[in-house]
Amino acid sequence: MLELNFIRANKSRVIQGLKIKNFSEEDLQIVEEILSLDDTRKEVQTELDSLLAERNQLSKTIGDLMKAGKRAEAESQRERVGQLKEQAAKLEDSLKDTKVQLEELLLKVPNIPHESVPPGATPEDNEVYKAWASPLPELSSDALPHWELAQKYNIFDLELGVKLTGSGFPVYRGKGAKLERALISFFLDEATRAGFEEVIPPLMVNEDTARATGQLPDKEGQMYYVERDNLYLIPTAEVPVTNIYRDVILDAADFPVKMTAYTPCFRREAGSYGAHVRGLNRVHQFDKVEIVVLQHPDKSYETLQEMLAHVSGLLDKLELPYRILRLCGGDMSFTSALTFDFEVFSAAQKRWLEVSSVSNFETYQSNRMKLRFRDGKATRLAHTLNGSALALARVVAALLENNQTPEGIVIPKVLRDYTGFELLN
């Protein structure tokens, strides 16, 4: 959520930003609506405050009169307070209404894109920030896509998942399960080495938590919901991990706060089936190691670069061809100011698969979350950032396809200590 003061002070920049996010002229009216609603809020608030001030004063007087035994005088004051209360109740209702309306409008305003964000509406408009310089791997014509390799080597079984749960819930088996666990351990160890504190968060969160990072109300349909207990299954570790610092005031010296977590991620991904989501390309449950950073506003873009370097390092070590995209305004998430996507080339499908999304949210999440730091006497909102490092399912897909040989699938060197085997066959 954008800060009201920010909108007020940077109106033209906000409008400019919303245009990059493809707001129509009509939709842009929301900025004026918000500001005028906030004016109303201030007026009502001031009026209410002065009524309450008078009431407090009178109540004190009544107390004194009662003590002094001047009952009759106290009675007459009481009537006056009665009137004040009626007025105050009306104002309170109206203030509440105004605040609710204001909140609703503010929730409709996405984050303002960073100045480097290219305009555009679809993934085609994303900018290739860093291309893959070497030639892409070419496989022989009988190369198999990963879902067929999965059958051949008994790595994972989606049909079995259907039996147990439903479509999109893979069952990893044997060396496939071990490969999965190896990747998780490798990613966590790399993150730890880079100074991230490992945490194991809950996999279900309450409404407050889901709202603070922006999943509610924007992406309600994306999450699995446990109605009986009013809990949401996390779509990413970002949600519980960032919320560790909800309602916290940090010292400037605490920056950067760096955390990493492995969790399964649950996404409903309603309504898309077909060739492009076969196998592990898109599933309802997948494993992911996430990195989260809380940073001083002056340093968050520096940190974003460090996160890109970290993710690049992982893919280099796994020897997977990848490219980095800078997302255009239309393809960026609601809450992000700048997002880089990592895509890995899956050689049998001859497709780029998204395996990581690294974003700076600036103060958009921290405002909802009331995550602040002390800056001299003042408190200011911190910047929050996060990125996948990495999302497992698609990494596995690319790894299986790219490394297939007639003898089996060659395990990258960095993983061999973790898997305990060099060849998956």
Added chain:
RNA sequence: GGAGGAGUGGCAGAGUGGUUUAAUGCACCGGUCUUGAAAACCGACGUACUGAAAGGUACCGGGGGUUCGAAUCCCUCCUCCUCCGCCA
């Protein structure tokens, strides 16, 4: 799941209807003293909204209510503690 108890500032802890403007202690910060430090003493010491400022308002786990007036009384939800039951 059953019975009982409890939630107050960074921490400890007082406060059961009216100078609570939340006592007191500890911690932290600034100052005096000191070669330096400690001790002692003095001062400051929550968050948010509003206002040019002075000031005003709200917040004692969350929400609602009673009252002229609520940290204090009532309802409800949440969390924690103790005991019992169940359990990896």
